[in-house]
Amino acid sequence: xxxxxxxxxxxxxxxxxxxxxxxxxxxxxxxxxxxxxxxxxxxxxxxxxxxxxxxxxxxxxxxxxxxxxxxxxxxxxxxxxxxxxxxxxxxxxxxxxxxxxxxxxxxxxxxxxxxxxxxxxxxxxxxxxxxxxxxxxxxxxxxxxxxxxxxxxxxxxxxxxxxxxxxxxxxxxxxxxxxxxxxxxxxxxxxxxxxxxxxxxxxxxxxxxxxxxxxxxxxxxxxxxxxxxxxxxxxxxxxxxxxxxxxxxxxxxxxxxxxxxxxxxxxxxxxxxxxxxxxxxxxxxxxxxxxxxxxxxxxxxxxxxxxxxxxxxxxxxxxxxxxxxxxxxxxxxxxxxxxxxxxxxxxxxxxxxxxxxxxxxxxxxxxxxxxxxxxxxxxxxxxxxxxxxxxxxxxxxxxxxxxxxxxxxxxxxxxxxxxxxxxxxxxxxxxxxxxxxxxxxxxxxxxxxxxxxxxxxxxxxxxxxxxxxxxxxxxxxxxxxxxxxxxxxxxxxxxxxxxxxxxxxxx
Numbered sequence: 001x002x003x004x005x006x007x008x009x010x011x012x013x014x015x016x017x018x019x020x021x022x023x024x025x026x027x028x029x030x031x032x033x034x035x036x037x038x039x040x041x042x043x044x045x046x047x048x049x050x051x052x053x054x055x056x057x058x059x060x061x062x063x064x065x066x067x068x069x070x071x072x073x074x075x076x077x078x079x080x081x082x083x084x085x086x087x088x089x090x091x092x093x094x095x096x097x098x099x100x101x102x103x104x105x106x107x108x109x110x111x112x113x114x115x116x117x118x119x120x121x122x123x124x125x126x127x128x129x130x131x132x133x134x135x136x137x138x139x140x141x142x143x144x145x146x147x148x149x150x151x152x153x154x155x156x157x158x159x160x161x162x163x164x165x166x167x168x169x170x171x172x173x174x175x176x177x178x179x180x181x182x183x184x185x186x187x188x189x190x191x192x193x194x195x196x197x198x199x200x201x202x203x204x205x206x207x208x209x210x211x212x213x214x215x216x217x218x219x220x221x222x223x224x225x226x227x228x229x230x231x232x233x234x235x236x237x238x239x240x241x242x243x244x245x246x247x248x249x250x251x252x253x254x255x256x257x258x259x260x261x262x263x264x265x266x267x268x269x270x271x272x273x274x275x276x277x278x279x280x281x282x283x284x285x286x287x288x289x290x291x292x293x294x295x296x297x298x299x300x301x302x303x304x305x306x307x308x309x310x311x312x313x314x315x316x317x318x319x320x321x322x323x324x325x326x327x328x329x330x331x332x333x334x335x336x337x338x339x340x341x342x343x344x345x346x347x348x349x350x351x352x353x354x355x356x357x358x359x360x361x362x363x364x365x366x367x368x369x370x371x372x373x374x375x376x377x378x379x380x381x382x383x384x385x386x387x388x389x390x391x392x393x394x395x396x397x398x399x400x401x402x403x404x405x406x407x408x409x410x411x412x413x414x415x416x417x418x419x420x421x422x423x424x425x426x427x428x429x430x431x432x433x434x435x436x437x438x439x440x441x442x443x444x445x446x447x448x449x450x451x452x453x454x455x456x457x458x459x460x461x462x463x464x465x466x467x468x469x470x471x472x473x474x475x476x477x478x479x480x481x482x483x484x485x486x487x488x489x490x491x492x493x494x495x496x497x498x499x500x501x502x503x504x505x506x507x
């Protein structure tokens with residue numbers, strides 16, 4: 001039990017300046033633990049630069065005595081991985097121009113450097129570090145430390161850590177996906193939480209049905225689901241076989257009307273008939289063509305070479321992607337059979353269902369963000385298409401439609417979604433990344449990083465969210481660090497489900 005207390009005190013020291021520190025990562029004897037409880041004058045510091053996090057634990061220092069090893073931990077912030085290469089210089093400057101410089105050519109193991117400086121003057125010393133790695137130099141201020149005249153002069157007071165402190169050693173942080181971010185002041189719009197779905201606009205969805213009865217014949221491209229098609233492209237060829245022979249009859253009516261109109265043109269040219277008869281022949285041709293085209297019939301081009309096969313071309317009215325095909329070669333189909341579904345997926349709609357209690361705010365919707373089933377990726381919709389005028393009597397919701405660009409075709413028609421509609425003007429306040437917020441027993445929780453290896457569980461009060469950042473009205477302050485990736489592992493550590501073992505600090 002004493003060893004666990006010592007570990008938490010060391011972790012707490014990492015989050016405060018000029019606090020007392022105790023060593024003891026390796027199991028000491030009971031006498032050594034007792035002595036450590038009364039002799040503490042080292043410290044621990046956590047400091048961030050633009051690229052690095054420094055977490056250093058340093059022991060008590062006595063004049064002209066080589067110290068116990070400093071445990072210096074360096075982490076790259078970009079991927080939260082330990083520094084594996086590079087030279088680290090520790091520069092200490094003391095009273096009266098005293099100076100000590102320790103150069104560590106490489107880490108003893110990934111992320112960990114050690115130093116045992118001997119300081120020659122009592123009083124306050126200033127410590128700074130410089131890492132030379134990957135072609136760059138990084139200056140890292142450490143702060144001040146005290147050097148005492150003898151071991152008897154070391155102070156005995158101890159600052160107890162606050163309750164609920166969670167320790168997660170650096171080596172464990174490096175071994176899992178991990179990341180932190182700062183809580184900061186942001187403007188975030190008010191939002192309405194909604195459930196919804198992804199649908200296709202009317203102009204971007206076509207259910208292509210057969211207008212004649214017949215048999216699907218082989219020939220042509222015959223697109224399959226997933227194939228891209230252009231407006232007017234043939235999807236299938238049908239050999240008409242309807243009992244009333246309507247397709248063939250209407251096509252024959254067109255041929256007969258064409259012949260009669262051509263004959264009337266010749267007779268009129270010779271003055272054999274009146275103009276009224278020519279106009280009647282032309283009218284009959286127009287009626288025949290209109291009737292044929294009304295069932296999807298397409299006349300062959302009048303180029304002198306094309307021949308009419310008598311087959312019916314089933315064509316798509318829009319460009320897009322074939323999402324469904326319900327017919328196969330050789331299959332008999334009736335008029336009205338649903339044969340294909342074509343969707344243009346480049347622009348879809350997010351339909352949010354606004355609860356009835358929020359309908360007065362629906363008219364002020366500016367945009368939306370949402371996630372769809374099976375993924376945590378956040379999508380945004382910035383153009384409102386329409387706001388419903390009738391509340392659905394069963395769900396007691398009002399539909400709000402927003403346009404969603406979908407160039408990568410990640411969104412699929414029919415997906416269910418959870419999202420927020422953004423309404424009104426933005427609100428200014430403290431916000432944290434949305435991924436940092438966990439739900440535990442019905443409470444919103446973040447894990448604050450208060451030191452290199454020290455964390456606290458904070459119950460927070462949530463405000464508006466834009467999908468990427470969530471406003472926090474209580475529980476966290478501006479500039480505090482919150483765990484964004486790896487928060488669940490910190491939670492397990494708080495429950496004792498992550499084993500906190502000797503993590504190799506050389507004390």
